[in-house]
Amino acid sequence: MKDLTIILHAILALFLGNLCSFNLAYAGEHSFETSHLGKAEGYTVKIRTRVKYPPMKDNKGSHSGAGFLIDADRVKGLVSPGTPGWTLNETTDLLLKKEFDECRAAQLPHRLFKENGLEHLVPFQHPDLARWRDSLRHGLKARYKSTNIILTGGVDDVWQYINDGKLVVVDYKSQANTRHLTPESYLADPYHDGYKVQMDFYAYLLREMKFEVSKTTYFLVCNADRGADGFFGKMDFSETLIPYECNSDWIPGKVSEMLDLMNQTNVPEGNPSCSNCAYAKQRAAIETSEVA
Numbered sequence: 001m002k003d004l005t006i007i008l009h010a011i012l013a014l015f016l017g018n019l020c021s022f023n024l025a026y027a028g029e030h031s032f033e034t035s036h037l038g039k040a041e042g043y044t045v046k047i048r049t050r051v052k053y054p055p056m057k058d059n060k061g062s063h064s065g066a067g068f069l070i071d072a073d074r075v076k077g078l079v080s081p082g083t084p085g086w087t088l089n090e091t092t093d094l095l096l097k098k099e100f101d102e103c104r105a106a107q108l109p110h111r112l113f114k115e116n117g118l119e120h121l122v123p124f125q126h127p128d129l130a131r132w133r134d135s136l137r138h139g140l141k142a143r144y145k146s147t148n149i150i151l152t153g154g155v156d157d158v159w160q161y162i163n164d165g166k167l168v169v170v171d172y173k174s175q176a177n178t179r180h181l182t183p184e185s186y187l188a189d190p191y192h193d194g195y196k197v198q199m200d201f202y203a204y205l206l207r208e209m210k211f212e213v214s215k216t217t218y219f220l221v222c223n224a225d226r227g228a229d230g231f232f233g234k235m236d237f238s239e240t241l242i243p244y245e246c247n248s249d250w251i252p253g254k255v256s257e258m259l260d261l262m263n264q265t266n267v268p269e270g271n272p273s274c275s276n277c278a279y280a281k282q283r284a285a286i287e288t289s290e291v292a
Helices: 037-040 086-108 111-115 131-133 181-186 192-210 251-263 275-291
Strands: 004-009 048-053 059-062 070-071 121-123 140-143 149-153 157-161 168-177 216-224 237-245
Touching: 086 121, 086 157, 086 168, 086 216, 131 157, 140 192, 149 192, 149 251, 168 192, 181 192, 181 237, 192 216, 192 251
Parallel strands: 059 149, 168 216
Antiparallel strands: 004 048, 004 070, 121 157, 140 149, 157 168, 216 237
């Protein structure tokens, strides 16, 4: 196959069903640097790398993303502006990690394990755990077959069964919901489908890293009490463990599908349900109207 240069933005957008690209109407005389697209480059946070096919070097991707897979010879790649970080959620994660790390150091069951009949679990000890949690720079990593694609994902925590040594993937979630929280209602929520994809993907990565992984994973959901009498300088949370039976069987097929798309020469159609495609369409409309 001839060399094909592709600009990748968060290359595994396909995992969330948001695989998208667009065919942008672009006039040659209209300078990219002075256009809306050019201006957007100044404030857009990008994961950008060039990939040569046949493979020349390893390239990283994560379980999710909001970018486009675009042929660099035809159109510039653009990631739509994101949102600021969720600092309250991040703080909940940080404090939970500190709490579980104390039990990890002592290799003792956490208080939630005892409350939920899970005394046979302890937080998993591993010298690379801090790196596995660092989704921006490290994370769990696994090469996809014999390609140059390195799949990565930052996991919140990993627990371990004392009896057989299998690992348990854990994801912390924070919310403020007045509805009664049950495993059935939580997992049935269509807005949580992406959460289940996370679990499937983290379990897949750990198995590819040669660890034995339990099919049962857990969401640790911290739900803020919105019915309190007042704030008074603190916010109370309930803590609920939601078990989820992960399934990673679909992942290799989707990654292969992604690679096939990257190597094809035609730009695929946008998805009408994809917010990134809608964003790109509006950008194209602005560019076209300015040229006219």
